[in-house]
Amino acid sequence: MHDSTMHIRHALHDAGFEPLRHERVSVYVHVPFCRTRCHYCAFYLETGYPPRVLNETLEGMVAESAFWHEALGAPAVDTLYIGGGTPSAIPAERLESFLEALSGTFRTVDGLREATIEVNPESVNPALVSVLNASIIDRISMGVQSLHDNELAVLGRRSNRATALRALEYLRHHFKGRLSVDVIVGTPGQTVKSLKQDLHELLESGIEHVSLYGLTVEEDTVLHQQIVDGRLSMPTQDAHEDLWDAASTTIQGAGLESYEVSNYAFPGQESVHNAAYWNLNPYLGIGPGAVGMVYARTGDGERGCVPLRLTGEDVFRYQQWKHGQYRPAIEVLSLTDHLFEHFMNGLRTRSGVNLSLLHRRFGVPAQHLLDILQDRWCEFSKLQCYDDRQGNRYISLPLESRMILDRLLPDLWNLLEVALPELTLNCIEPGGY
Ligand code: SF4
Secondary structure (H helix, E strand, O other): OOHHHHHHHHHHHHOOEEEOOOOEEEEEEEEOEOOOOOOOOOOOOEOOOOHHHHHHHHHHHHHHHHHHHHHOOOOEEEEEEEEEOOHHHOOHHHHHHHHHHHHHHHOOOOOOOEEEEEEOHHHOOHHHHHHHHOOOOOEEEEEEEOOOHHHHHHHOOOOOHHHHHHHHHHHHHHOOOEEEEEEEEOOOOOOHHHHHHHHHHHHHOOOOEEEEEEOOOOOOOHHHHHHHOOOOOOOOHHHHHHHHHHHHHHHHHOOOEEEEOOEEEOOOOOOHHHHHHHOOOOEEEEOOOOEEEEEEEEOOOOOOEEEEEEEOOOHHHHHHHHHOOOOOEEEEOOHHHHHHHHHHHHOOEOOOEEHHHHHHHHOOHHHHHHHHHHHHHHOOOOOEEEEOOOOOEEEEOOHHHHHHHHHHHHHHHHHHHHHHHHOOOOOOOOOOO
């Protein structure tokens, strides 16, 4: 093991935890660097960084990955997602060595089901695509956001319509993997007509997957200031819903299916990585600001097995890798929060929440809770209960009702709080974590 990673083990040990052996994990790698900050973006990231900081951060990520590979008992990596930030802004030769180092660390050649990288249109060039084609990456998620220059200017994106169309064209002809695009709904100045035009053009370009994001105004952003100053105004709730409905109808009209509130894909082209979050599967968050969730035993044995949320510190603390000073923040997730999160995410998806999986993971007392939920929620005409071919029981919301989820969640939260004292987490379920 890399010596500089021992302090993570010490941090876990000092907090009283020993990571469980995991049979498989998903991995999210956060590259928190962008050339400039978009007007709506409140993510943790750095701009104006020197190359040394980028290099040392990437070295730290490889060391952190090696630590977790060893600490979790060399799990198989199911899916890899490299996001940010702008990972595609890493110079091509450095990206090549970084991807090689990561795949060597995780031994991801066999069994990897999907490896995605986020790319911005302005970063697409032959050198980047040739590096990606020669690597484990088999899927690109491109942040197009809009094909209208006035909307892109409001969003403060570095790309414009021409750059995005050129990038799509190049990827379609030269990238060997699958292609997804992100589109923002609700940009000031966006109309149903402009949004439908964008989607038609994007769908004609041969993409397999679309993610829609509703624009939100976060504090401490340029967009927020412009709204406060009265220079821009956001669409009303009704206008936003009209935009969303128009987008959803247009995408489905092209043959893509809604498999989650914000995600659409041709059958078989759904993102595998996202499903890991929705199904409570463990995932590593590698890099500054990255969030991961793994299962651990408590040293005293009193709390048995617990889900831990680990959050990476900022780039400058992350630089302390080499001196053995860096420690991620460790938080024990309450089982109520853990279950609640699962329902919140699962009910946004087409397949819904796998109640049988929850029975296995949370032990016999949870059966009672789940029986109540099943009885109570399936009484609502909008909720569906069904069994899959393996006999797993699911609870799900039909497409047109997924938007009512917010109204059901308080009811769920109350039920979970009542059942909390009875819940336990099975450390080992058949097949392992
Ligand atoms: S490219 Fe993405 S991560 Fe970077 S500033 Fe823009 S929205 Fe934020």
